[in-house]
Amino acid sequence: MEELTVVQKIAAYALPILFAITVHEAAHGYAAKYFGDLTAERMGRITLNPFKHIDPIGTILLPALSIMLGGVLFGWAKPVPVNFGQLRRPKQDMLWVALAGPASNFVMAIGWGLLLARVELFPESAQAYLSQMSVAGIQINLVLLVLNLFPLPPLDGGRIAVSLLPMKAAIKFAQIERYGMFILIALLFTGILGILLSPVLRFFQQLLAVIIM
Template sequence: MELNIVQQVAVYALPVVFAITLHEAAHGYVAKHFGDTTAYMLGRVSMNPLRHIDPIGTVLIPLLTMFLGGILFGWAKPVPVNFNHLRNPKKDMLWVALAGPGANLAMALGWAVVMKLANMMPDSPFSLPMALMGMAGININIVLMVLNLLPLLPLDGGRIAVSLLPGRLAYRYSMLEPYGMILLVILLFSGVLGAIIGPLIHVTKSLILLLFGI
């Protein structure tokens, strides 16, 4: 079904806000669990989207990528984590970093349930909106999960790499962080990013749809 831009915004708005919001809140929650209360003290361990929304990353960029086509892309205000406050900084960094993509995977599965329910009641007036929103939720959460697992700092995958690398190599790798977002933007607008993560997104989405028989 072909949707106009207004319909696309209506379908994607809720999944996008929750995908980005809960991703960031998950980082803060796990950081608090391992000893860093920075995000908690700033009120960022919250499901309130207003605490996480970035006007550019959460609103403008997703709208532009939706309008221009390609991979739906966006971000929220990063949750502040002081890794030095973690009980075991290098080890615990792994779990803090994994929390965001893990939240996106959980939400993708949750939206798959919504889509499955929609398919089970085809005569309901809510069936089509639920199915469209369910697919949107699956799409955006898989994109965010796969994107954030790229081993580039300051993405979660970069934090995971720093956590797993030996001390000296991890330190050298962490020094590349100031250039990570520049490289990511170059990859995005050159089309290389889509070529890298596109197949991973397709495989992950196919597995979820197969799991739920959709």
Template structure:
């Protein structure tokens, strides 16, 4: 029980920021490219409390973390509302709005890597070990969310990126998959296909970040 509480305490902050700032990034990008919907609804904020979904941000990540023995994590925040028709160039700008979420996860992974490097360089005390462990979680969680959201499956960000890049006729047909996107994702998850696809990509991403910061 003590180990479980410790794991949750160390994971809570990286997980909440990874999920909620991902959504905030979509809102900032949408506003920049002409859609003020999220801003008008007060959803463009770096305050995680505005993005937390009780089920998706707290209950589901904790449950998956427990049942997977700490080897897998999945969650979501309240989606930031984006009206793609209000973007100045809807099809082209969709790419940047969608890419902003994974981009935020990459940025956070790099920030956590710098924190880990700092923890290694600091004199050992009661704060360095928790900071080190939290930073490791932050790197891995953000790599997982970045890779997951870049998968080319609507409504994941990778699916929207694909829609923005495909010719109009193909883009429209591909976008119709969105209604089936979440069931397909769950099927891939429970059959192990999702893990088989993601795990090598996550490991490569994390390893590259470790190499950049000399974390080896």
């Protein structure tokens, strides 16, 4: 198969990135609606239209730069608004709303993995592009899955931790959210985040390999 150019590589990453972020955010909205909060629906955010979820810097600029420079793939989308107080059982249901996004990423990683395993069924001229797109889809979704499960508010893992902790501990832990992004960026640029997430990422990579074999 032919080597892809930088432009072709960026194009191969574009669709998986849009799907990964859009479905992740929509999944939060669908889960919130199921458990009683209609905030996202009223704001038109329960949709697979990527333009409703795109953040120009976090969804387009940073991922494109990281692909071109060969660095750690990093980015974000506009978070779907969830009013946890509107959930039928706010503390318990928060877990499922938070878990919906990462779960959707794992399902998409399986889909891209199945495509990669069957790429030889497509015309040879398309195999290099589809292979790169599938690898990108697996990489992006597993990274988003593992990153979002990191137990730090406002990440999904932080919400899950708040849901599982006893009430007093949950209230104190939730207060970290105001500093959460600064902590996350510091962990990212010091390399500590990669060290912490690598074992979890390898676990999901191995699990994915077992599923698609």
